[in-house]
Amino acid sequence: MKIGIEKINVYAGSLVLDIEKLAIARGRDVNYFKEELMLDSKSQNVDFEDVITMAVNAAKPIISEQDKEDIEMVIFATESGLDFCKSNSTYVCKYLGLKSNVRNFEIKNACYAATCAVQMAISWIASGVAPGKKCLVVSSDINYDHAGRSGEEVPAIGSVAMLISDKPVVIEYELGKNGYYTFECTDYARPTSTWDIINPQESLYAYLECAVGSWQHYKKVVGQDLDLNSYFKRIIYHTPFGGLVKLAHGNILKESYPGIKKSQIKENFEEKVMKSFKIPRAVGNTYSSTVYTCLLSLLLDDDEVKPGDRIGIFSYGSGSCAEFYSAIVLPGAKEYVKSLKIDEHLAARRPLTVEEFDHLAQLRSSHAEKPTFQTEMNYPEGWYDKYYKGKGLLIFRGAEDFIRKYEIS
Template identity: 30%
Template structure:
């Protein structure tokens, strides 16, 4: 039985900043951001958007009556949860108007949780092949203004349908996991911004990739030449380059060139959106599929990483007519509105965050399909528009 990703869609905010402008305001050489980190633009989050509204907006693009009739479960993967108890999947289920017999849960393990959601979904579909599972990887990356991590912020959501009739990627059975207790990145319950040891985290990421890929090779006998592309979790695009170059070494043959070209294609959307945590690997997958010549039957390798730390390498086979089952991400990104650095800072400072006060937001400037209207009696208020 084939089980895998049937359809995919991406959503982000309607606002962004140019990181060259941020570099000027911060007194930094723009090349440090665009070359050293590998980022060009960054999604900006207005107070009226959060992981629930973004996740619902991405999932809405996949919803049809047929999907709704066969949907059994919603799995939301996030490290930007809005409640320590209630799953954001329930809020999304309500915004989408789905029936009450849909299971809804939330997963957490830093940026890895989206992959965990896919693997759990595969198990559910294997038990009930007639059912479909919706996996949503939705996050807002916050490190704080004028911090070292500011340039690696971002926001967005990738929604994926997992079924026994996948039209995008049929996931192969062999995968390799690696779990270690590592303090490279974390966010205590009392904090709205993450804490990170950037250089250490990058080193752990590269080491995890080498370990899981080497073990995968030992288990399967497959080598680099068996892949049309290797897709990486990209909190910033230079990170994927470090992992690939660390594995390829000084190879410059045809296979190495193919993998480097594939990496460049996978980086394009991440360069324009920034870090979307649990969704970063799958935004990279969308970018690769939509910006590279890909053929049905091609094998792709996917490296998922979540600080703390969890890594996994797994593979999938590209299906015929896969592009017909994705949304046009580049067209969506081109419709966004660039804001000034002052406007970005104002929006950053007016997020609902962990404030317990009642708040009512002005919704007149937000034309997204779903909005966060505010908070009353310690409850977030969501609305369809």
């Protein structure tokens, strides 16, 4: 049985901040942001969008009427949960118009959550308990108000929707080829709805340890003396920022080829990894969506990737849990991904000033824990009418006694 991604889409919001503007405003090194971290810009939400609207707006364009009949599982992967009890997934079922006979739930496991959801979907389909049925996985997250804090340049907002089925079009997962690695740490955490713990050095070392550890386990599980260069056409990584991925890939190369030279590591990184950075560089770290924006980037930008090529995939979530797994590129993948018009979606975002960016982050934080509020519909001024009005996008109007209110634009 073939199992993989039948459909996929990304929603990266409608606003964007040039990373150079942020660096200058904060008195930081522009070259460090752009060359070392490999960041160009980051997406931001209007006040009337949240993780629910982004998830629905990512999924809606790719879900057909037949899909609505075939979907019997919905998994919402997020570290931006809205309630200690109610699952975000119920909103997705409602606003996509899915039938009532759908198992749905929410998964939290930092930036590993989407991969965890995908692996659960794979196992459910492989079990054969619901022949021909499909699982919709949505990952959606927002950043917090980080104004002036170390690391604020990295996190962003965004959502990816994936339809997992036994009729894959984009990639086919190699069942059973999975390596895991975990240990407890607090490199990043969200103890409240407005404040997150950011330990940059601990996060760096945790990511690097998990990358090598999960790769070693992958090799053990597969049971072959793998040659990384010939076995994988490309490798994609969870990409908070490109500089971290460069270090991790270098460590895996050193583990695989003792004595490898720095120049060889650089050349290998540029060949095997860098063409997966297009969307993360333009959007920022979208948490558990990021590894899938790397997949989309690869299929959009790498002309050398062909049907039948094997892609290595590394997913990491703070706290920590990591997985190294693999998939095969399918014949219809590139044509399908190009049909999504992702470049047009990213180009349509409105550029922000740093002041506007900060104001929007503060607006979102000001709503947290409030039982009743209305979202600001006219900031930036006139943007709702220009980008949203009459477009059929889901928007967030606010809450009344903690009950959230949504409507179609």
